[in-house]
Amino acid sequence: MIETREGYAPQKPETLAAYLSGIDTVRRILGGRPEQWSIAEVGDGNLNLVFIVKGPQGGVAVKQALPYVRLVGESWPLPLSRAHYEHTALTEQARLTGALVPKIHHYDETLALIVMELLEPHIIMRRGMIAATEYPRFAEDISTFLARTLYFTSDLALTADCKKALIGAFAGNTALCKITEDLIFTDPYRVAELNRWTSPQLDAYAARWREDGDLKVAVSRLKLKFLSSAEAMLHGDLHTGSVMLTKEDTRVIDPEFAFMGPMGFDVGAIVANVLINFFAQDGHEEQAGERDSYRDWVLSTLEQIMFRFRDKFVALWRESPTGDAYPASLFAGAEGEARLDIERQAYMDRLWADTVGFAAAKMIRRILGLAHNIDLEWIKDEDRRATCEARVLTLARDMMVNTARYPSISAVVDAARRVRQEMKHY
Structure with a gap:
């Protein structure tokens, strides 16, 4: 009603x-x-x-x-x-x-x-990337956005009372969270009325996903983290359709899915959508190989985003350790700071592992779920589109089920190149 x-x-x-x-x-x-x-x-x-x-x-x-x-x-x-x-x-x-x-x-x-x-002459980033436009400021700007929004709304920067107040401020956004919970973490792995995919080309993929026990356990673990880990204030829908930009200026828009959740969900959304665009380029080029240099830019940009995000987040933690987590009084002196710095790196490693899994879930939902990406949808030849989509699904499944194989963004980038080369057809 x-x-x-x-x-x-x-x-x-x-x-x-x-x-x-x-x-x-x-x-x-x-x-x-x-x-x-x-x-x-x-x-x-x-x-x-x-x-x-x-x-x-x-x-x-x-x-x-x-x-x-x-x-x-x-x-x-x-x-x-x-x-x-x-x-x-x-x-x-x-x-x-x-x-x-x-x-x-x-x-x-x-x-x-x-x-x-009114953002002019900005355009939606997804449309620009489909047209093979390079954005030299994007890696710097989006890594800053991620580092600052996630760090300063976490227990690393906030006192416990302020953090709980922030949780309360977003606790009522349940309907938007429910969309995410169903469309990303549940529906692509079961028979659901609103699911759709490139058919009949990907019918076998959809059927296998519904029978893949390892995949369903892995995505359910991610869903549990999404439901229960209020780590920081998330944008909640941070894809290349939620970015408007020029070559000189970047703006993030549309945070109506915002809530307090696991940091890796926002970071993973960026990783997922950049990877989807990488695989989609084959469907948009008129002659094979004509977008090779752009594919290289896409993956290089993805690496730069993750390198800079990690560096900026850790730098903020060193400069502004104002939260109730890891209290400074426990890590006084050079020895304490050295021990804390080891823990900072371990924290970022855990965040990266979450990022890999959430990125995989985001990739899969854009192929087998309700809401798709125009990166792929605008590929007119259905066989070419299906080939691009099958590559996305293949990498995403391995990222989700075998996350330990991807200890860094460079490992993900290498795998993306390998999957594209090895999979000649859906």
Whole structure:
């Protein structure tokens, strides 16, 4: 049953201008009179309405939650409160990372609506990567975003009371977490009505995944960690479709899935989506090998993200050990610091192992689950697409079941190259 609240109504271009004209900040940004503004609904995601509004002086983006999953329709209700959690997450991310997220101009709790900075000439990163565009700042910016948002919302930086308050602030975002719990960790491994894949080419893969006991145990362990490990504030849906950028500027958007969870989930999401794009390049090139240099850039960028993330996270821990975990009083002096530094590296190794598993789960869900990536979906030749997807599935299964084989990002990159070379056909 669809539930709304008093005063809520989905906006349309013809109603939005009147609404925005009553907000002083927005009116000043746009300039002119409402009848001079252009408004277009441009949402191409799975959940929400998104409007681009432009006036004589400038523009804004407007995002409004719908009381159901847009991809599916009213048969799948969804609470409007997700806009509250997105606003809360964006506010915290802005405090921690500055201009790596869009600026918020206005938030309306009743309408579940956020007015924010219009990012131009930024484009969705996934679209840029499909077009083989290199982004020289991305590794630096996304590693900073990950390190700062994860470290400063963890027990390493927060006192226990502050950490528990943050857990409480996101505890109600259960409906969005439920989507993740089902669509990523459960449905691809069972018969589920909304599952889909490239058929008949991948029918055998889908059947094997449903019968693979080792894989189901491994993904269930990851699901348990997702359910129970409130390590830090997560974006919750950090893929290349949640990044808008130019070659000079990077912004992370759409944190409505935010909650307190295992750090490796966010890091793994980035790893997964970059790997998916690497494998998808074969489906987008007109002549074999013409994108070899871009494939090299993709994998080199992935390595740089992980190297820089690890270095930045450890550096923050050394500089700001303000949390109740690993209290400084236990590690005083040179000997104590040396012992703690060993533990820091062990902590990062454990985080990396989680990252490998969560990345694998993210890769599999984009092939066998409900919501797919345009990296692969836009490959018109179904046989070529299936070959790319089969490579993704093959690497992902091994990463999830045999995580110890991947002690570093370099091991993952080497395996990706090897799988691509060895698998000539689905």
